Amino acid sequence: MALMTSARLGGVLFLILCIAYGVYAGDITLDYWSEQEMFNARSMPYLIAIAGIFCAILLIVIPTPKTDWSTALNLNWLPAGLLLVLMSAYGFLLEPLGFVIATILFLVTAFLVLGVQSVRAPLLVAATIAMGFWLLMDKLGIYLAPGVLPEQLFQYLGVAG
């Protein structure tokens, strides 16, 4: 592990990426005429892959300062990971739940994940941001869909549609 510095680890990862990229560049479909050209859709990817492999090998072989890996264990991985999952979930829920509900849910949960104790203040802040942003976009003529589920609910209640 002592030999595996952050630069070397990055170099190895990039070497794999560049080789995969170069191999995949060979799969780019070309018509007959393009294949005859000196510079076609595969040329630039090949050049980039070669330059990348060269840099990655240099990064692996040249001496680099040792990395203290113990610091990585002291990072706040759990809340950071949860926030990334939350953002992804927000993307999935945006269309079914609609902008306002999904945004309020995302913001309130994120505030709580980061250690806000009460629920009332986060709810107030989230609702203000979601509604304020929605109104601003409405004024600018940008339409944010209310969402599939709220639309169905409104239709069921006879409010819209």
Place this chain on the structure above:
Amino acid sequence: MLDGMLIGLQTVLTFHNLMLVFAGCATGTLIGMLPGLGPITAIALMIPITYGFDPSSGMILLAGVYYGAIFGGSTSSILINAPGVAGTVASAFDGYPIARKGQPGKALAIAAYSSFAGGTLAAILLAATAPFLADLSLGFQSADYFALMLLGLTLVSAFSSQGEYLKALMMTCFGLMLSTVGTDLSAGVQRFTFGRMDLIDGISFLMLAMATFALSEAVMMVLKPSSNSEPAMRLDKTSLHLSLPEFTSIIPSISRSSVLGFFVGVLPGAGATIASFLAYGVERNLANDEDRKQFGQGSLKGLAAPEAANNAACTGSFVPLLTLGIPGSGTTAILLGALLAYGIQPGPRLFIDEPEIFWSVIVSMYFGNLMLLVLNLPLIPYIARLLLVPRQYLIPIIMFFSLMGVYLVSFNVFDIQMMVLIAICAVLLRLLDFPMAPLLLGFILGGMLEDNLRRALAVANGQFNFLWERPTTVVLMSLVVIAILIPLTRALWPKPKR
């Protein structure tokens, strides 16, 4: 020229048009401050409003929006490390560290002064040199552009600290790789789309910038709470004040960067992004050893240079637009669309046929810069209070605005998932000490580099002799070789420590 300036002054110095300059700057600043909404969006949103105006007034308003949005973008870049547009990425390198040191007011004041100086100097240069520059930019050929792009890429050493040059080069390659995703427009074939329709148009710059800077910064603030953001929460109320030595130290950087930015902006396709990166690189290389260590840690010169350069380049980009009808950037392409919608055909005859439009835009640029200074300086202490928002609230809000900034462009939730994926990669790379700026630079220049290389090769019948056939190309390529060899030599054979 004096006659032209008088025509421009007569047009601009009416209450109606001065109010339009004010409205444009204010609206542009507000829109530009929202991460994700840059000058293109701001101008696109304002074009329908200008249809009721005469063409001069319409262009005056849009020019104000352009400047305002660039300045607003710098504000979000400096305060929350979320550059909404490519032109303000370089401003975050030192602007954000200054803000984190508890001096956001000072950082914003430097941005305001530098933008004003850059924009004003460039407006003067534009008025004096527009006809001559139009001829010069016409003389630039694909080979020269290719060499210029290559120079921009090799200057990545400017963003890397001692011994990190190879990491920066590696990230540039990664950025170039990402730029090849999507449809290759020359051949019409798909590359690296993995059969997904969502990737046919490629990866959007905005998404990449938001994921690698705003989102990854927000996640890093959670991962390393002790080392991030806390100092920025202390707002030094006197920080708006710049001492005389500080002020005099940045004047040469501002002057150099303004001139550099203007001339880079004149070249179609180059624009504010390359100008700001180049200015940052030049200033870093010109700095003495002591000053150079400050770059990336909160150097005043490191903030003043890209700010002056990007505003000067915005002005410079009007040269090909007004004199040749060639848009030098995405923003000027939208402005070209607006001019055409007014029934105006930009080109060499615009000087003769519509002098009031040409000169009123130039004069309005000066007034726009003055207006921005007057408008923004008093507001800086209030804008900077954004950093007083508790971290637990600020981080999710940054994430929300970043995600929305990208979603509102495409209305495609795939972009949100893609953004999260890129943010995860960016966080891991940042933990391994890989710099993010070269990635963006590679991504921005990748497409243009490929286009110009293809064109240059086509002109040279597939031979690489275009690299040494023209003096301009030779000079630029020599600079490329120097820019590669010097830091590479330092990386391979470091000086022994005494």
